[in-house]
Amino acid sequence: MAETTSPRWVRDAPDTAALFVRMAALPDGPERDRLRQEAIAAWLPMAERISRRFRASGESPADLRQVAALALVNAVDRFDPELGFAFESFAVPTINGELKRHVRDHVWSLRIPRRDQELRSAVRSAQGRLEQRGTGGRFTLAELAVEAGLTEGEVRRGLDADGVHRTLSLDQPSAGLGELPLADTLGRADRTLDLVIDRQSLRPLLDALPEREKTVLYWRFFAGLTQKQIGARLGVSQMQISRILTRTCARLREQLLAPV
Numbered sequence: 042m043a044e045t046t047s048p049r050w051v052r053d054a055p056d057t058a059a060l061f062v063r064m065a066a067l068p069d070g071p072e073r074d075r076l077r078q079e080a081i082a083a084w085l086p087m088a089e090r091i092s093r094r095f096r097a098s099g100e101s102p103a104d105l106r107q108v109a110a111l112a113l114v115n116a117v118d119r120f121d122p123e124l125g126f127a128f129e130s131f132a133v134p135t136i137n138g139e140l141k142r143h144v145r146d147h148v149w150s151l152r153i154p155r156r157d158q159e160l161r162s163a164v165r166s167a168q169g170r171l172e173q174r175g176t177g178g179r180f181t182l183a184e185l186a187v188e189a190g191l192t193e194g195e196v197r198r199g200l201d202a203d204g205v206h207r208t209l210s211l212d213q214p215s216a217g218l219g220e221l222p223l224a225d226t227l228g229r230a231d232r233t234l235d236l237v238i239d240r241q242s243l244r245p246l247l248d249a250l251p252e253r254e255k256t257v258l259y260w261r262f263f264a265g266l267t268q269k270q271i272g273a274r275l276g277v278s279q280m281q282i283s284r285i286l287t288r289t290c291a292r293l294r295e296q297l298l299a300p301v
Contacts, residue, residue: 055083077117089110113135253285
């Protein structure tokens with residue numbers, strides 16, 4: 042008969058079946074507490090080993106070990122040997138689930154919908170499988186969608202979500218810019234700020250214009266009409282509109298530059 046190959050975590054699992062049977066038969070008290078601590082101690086190395094699977098999440102190893110240990114305690118307290126399956130079949134999914142929830146709820150720097158987090162995980166897993174097949178990291182969006190069992194739109198959402206898993210410090214040096222911090226590379230000069238005072242000064246002068254000149258300025262500079270189009274609307278020639286614009290703009294400029 043061919044030898045069956047079990048997962049390593051099954052081969053390394055401590056034999057605590059009899060211990061849980063004894064615990065189930067005891068009432069609450071010192072003896073049951075002693076057996077409970079013995080079961081937790083026996084399975085704690087396994088919990089820590091599972092926590093190491095999440096070391097790439099960005100969470101500290103100490104926090105991951107603590108989450109795994111608490112999940113183990115919860116599994117020990119909830120396990121019922123009379124259900125007929127081994128403790129490892131209950132404990133390992135419990136610990137994995139708690140670690141996944143912890144990473145999902147605490148590690149993300151920016152909170153995004155849970156569906157986007159799930160898509161990110163699915164896309165990263167598909168990328169890993171494709172890379173293991175020797176693609177060298179070169180595959181199309183369509184290939185990634187087929188591998189992940191998602192639509193191309195969902196793959197794009199997963200890829201976008203990957204970029205917000207962790208944020209960068211503004212004090213971090215910028216790539217390719219030596220010691221220049223990231224904060225010094227953000228933003229740009231807003232030239233329109235220099236026009237704020239001019240615009241505020243111009244507002245009362247525009248309000249004081251005759252209605253016809255005000256209408257011509259609006260159609261020309263805000264509505265984008267040509268001088269010919271404005272003339273047609275007012276029933277005058279393009280040349281007359283040109284003279285109105287020239288005369289009005291010159292008067293406004295003179296008023297703006299006049300000493301207070």
